[in-house]
Amino acid sequence: MATPVGGAWQLAKLDTPGGYLIAPDPGNARLTRAVTGVDHLGRRTGISVVEERPLTIYLNRQEIVTAMTIGDYPEYLALGFLKNQNMLSATDVVTRVDYDEEVETVVVRTEVETSHEEKLKKKTRTSGCAVGTVFGDMMEGLDAVALPQTEVRASWLYALATEINRTPSLYLEAGAIHGTVLCRRAQPLVYMEDVGRHNAVDKIAGWMLSEGVEAADKILYTTGRLTSEMVIKTAMMGIPVLVSRSGFTAWGVEIARQVGLTLIGRMRGQRFVCLAGDERLVRDIDPESLPAEDRKHRRKGAQ
Known part of the structure; x- marks a missing residue:
């Protein structure tokens, strides 16, 4: 397939244990723009906003x-x-x-x-x-989806949340953006961001298709709501586990249960909620033993 790997948009690799194959580069001048406004006290202020x-x-x-x-x-x-x-x-x-x-x-x-x-x-x-x-x-x-019944460990989820929250990103630079991360167990692999959570997921799906990446052992982490569309796209990609900092919709939960997808939301600090696939979740760590989430590293959904 004659698909450029990022082309002129190749982003930075992070110098972290295991490393990301692709990760956000908040310094990429093509993705943000400096604008000037007035704050609540009437003072002129400059901020960085994402391009669209x-x-x-x-x-x-x-x-x-x-x-x-x-x-x-x-x-x-x-x-x-x-x-x-x-x-x-x-x-x-x-x-x-x-x-x-x-x-x-x-x-x-x-x-x-x-x-x-x-x-x-x-x-x-x-x-x-x-x-x-x-x-x-x-x-x-x-109708043709048959997801593998893959085990997921709570310790992986906590490690991923900590690592992803601390990753330099366009969200931390400018806000108003969603992030999606493809992970293997406790290792984040590819981190994509966009103004729409669907776009970020589709970028990862395109990368997996282009590179021939196996989905059965992967976890998809998103900052977006766990709606029916997000659940369907994850299932279509063949990924058996979907995790989010955000909440659920009823239809999203229903479809996840229908296709056998493990669905975990409200993943913040020491807490999360599993509404589908709990039988595949191994609680191998005591949440009370974990440090509280550092406020400056909290990675919320797009605002």
Whole structure:
């Protein structure tokens, strides 16, 4: 597959034990902008805000969606979106992913026309905060999902939360952004951020598809709400465990239980709640033995 690994958007590797394969670079000038405003006391003040730009995704010649995104890893976002929306099947061979920065488009090209392109001609979408969801296609793909019944240890979750909270990020620099992290046990691997939680998940899905990464032993950590869309996308990626600092929706819980996904939310400090897959959760550490979460390192959802 002729997919650039980040292209001009290659982000920094962190010098941490185990290290991230990809992690946020809050110093990337292309992703934020300095603006001047007035504070509550009437004083002029300067702050950093995240960029937001449109990215139009094509599947061969068919326009699919225009997503609002911060602009990094457009190739992965396009691939992951099409995969998670069930617009690319296991038999579709991707030959190229072409990004044109000048006109902000990504074209995902397949060896032959896909079975979905004809019905997709009526499904162009535009979204202001996230890519959104084409439920018909996603639910069709969900019927074929068979997630591995993978064990998850509480000690891994606490270690991940601590590491992720302390990772330099665009959120800590400018706020108004969601983060999603692909992890293997207690090791975070790939950390993506975007204005929409769906975009961040799709970037990781695109990276996994491009690199041929196995999903069965992975955990997906997100700052976003555990809605039906987030649960479906995680299941479509084949990842058996989804964890968030945020809360749940009823439909998200219902779908997680239906597909056998371990769903853990409200993961803050010494606390979390598991609403699906508790039988696969091993409580191998006493939460009371852990230090309280340092306030300056708290990583909340987008504000």
